[in-house]
Amino acid sequence: MSTIIEVSHVYKAFGGLNVINDCSIQVEQGSITGMIGPNGAGKTTLFNIIAGNLPLDAGRVLFDGEDITNMSSNELFHKGLLRTFQIAHEFSNMTALENLMMVPPRQLGENLFSAWLKPGEVSREESEVRQRAMEVIDFIGLSHVRNELAGNLSGGQKKLLELGRTMMTDARVVLLDEIAAGVNRTLLGDLVANIERLNREMGYTFLVIEHDMDMIARLCDPVIVLAQGRVMMEGTIQEVQSNPEVIEAYFGAPTE
Numbered sequence: 001m002s003t004i005i006e007v008s009h010v011y012k013a014f015g016g017l018n019v020i021n022d023c024s025i026q027v028e029q030g031s032i033t034g035m036i037g038p039n040g041a042g043k044t045t046l047f048n049i050i051a052g053n054l055p056l057d058a059g060r061v062l063f064d065g066e067d068i069t070n071m072s073s074n075e076l077f078h079k080g081l082l083r084t085f086q087i088a089h090e091f092s093n094m095t096a097l098e099n100l101m102m103v104p105p106r107q108l109g110e111n112l113f114s115a116w117l118k119p120g121e122v123s124r125e126e127s128e129v130r131q132r133a134m135e136v137i138d139f140i141g142l143s144h145v146r147n148e149l150a151g152n153l154s155g156g157q158k159k160l161l162e163l164g165r166t167m168m169t170d171a172r173v174v175l176l177d178e179i180a181a182g183v184n185r186t187l188l189g190d191l192v193a194n195i196e197r198l199n200r201e202m203g204y205t206f207l208v209i210e211h212d213m214d215m216i217a218r219l220c221d222p223v224i225v226l227a228q229g230r231v232m233m234e235g236t237i238q239e240v241q242s243n244p245e246v247i248e249a250y251f252g253a254p255t256e
């Protein structure tokens with residue numbers, strides 16, 4: 001395996017508060033890496049830094065060997081590094097299928113000039129996008145609601161749709177931030193299965209922040225434990241859960 005994301009000696013403070021403190025992590029290509037830690041450990045801040053949503057104070061971030069420190073989220077999106085919520089929330093007055101069709105970057109049809117110059121090419125591209133959207137909606141198990149307005153989908157179905165939207169791009173690394181929150185167990189099972197399939201069949205690498213330990217145990221290897229803005233340990237979920245320091249810092253801490 002090779003390293004696809006490398007966070008190296010990163011620091012970030014808000015006012016006088018050092019939130020990320022000489023933090024270094026590596027995410028291996030093809031892995032589903034979990035990130036856990038007590039409330040306020042800095043997980044979301046680190047995600048924001050990696051995904052180009054927040055500038056860092058010191059240190060650097062590499063994506064597949066390239067220095068992406070402080071690159072914009074838009075540039076990173078086009079490189080294939082994205083965060084699910086980055087794709088704007090579903091358009092509730094469009095159907096599930098139309099929501100998927102909205103996603104592909106640089107669609108020819110969006111450019112009026114090219115639509116005028118090359119109408120044949122535009123309609124060919126539109127039908128390719130539609131075909132891909134049909135495949136994706138089938139893959140995520142939402143074919144039965146493809147013509148339903150996205151606003152009428154359940155919370156869990158919307159998360160599946162959001163995951164589907166990442167499949168409409170050429171994503172290589174997807175950052176998932178607490179996607180289990182508020183999703184019922186049945187749909188959560190579908191979500192987990194889809195993440196596993198995307199990983200196995202399409203080679204996606206995932207970095208997952210999650211408070212749901214069942215989900216972490218089912219999906220993630222390795223698991224990184226963050227505490228006070230730096231890595232406390234990294235290992236399998238079994239190693240992490242049996243480490244006394246982690247139990248003290250994480251499992252011993254009051255949860256929300």
Ligand SMILES: Nc1ncnc2c1ncn2[C@@H]1O[C@H](COP(=O)(O)OP(=O)(O)OP(=O)(O)O)[C@@H](O)[C@H]1O
Nearest residue numbers: 014015017019037038039040041042043044045046
């Ligand atoms: N924009 C900001 N301005 C000031 N302080 C911030 C900002 N963003 C985060 N913080 C602080 O940084 C610390 C880490 O927050 P962060 O959201 O990264 O933690 P977390 O590990 O994701 O927590 P949780 O598990 O509760 O979501 C917290 O003390 C938080 O109050």
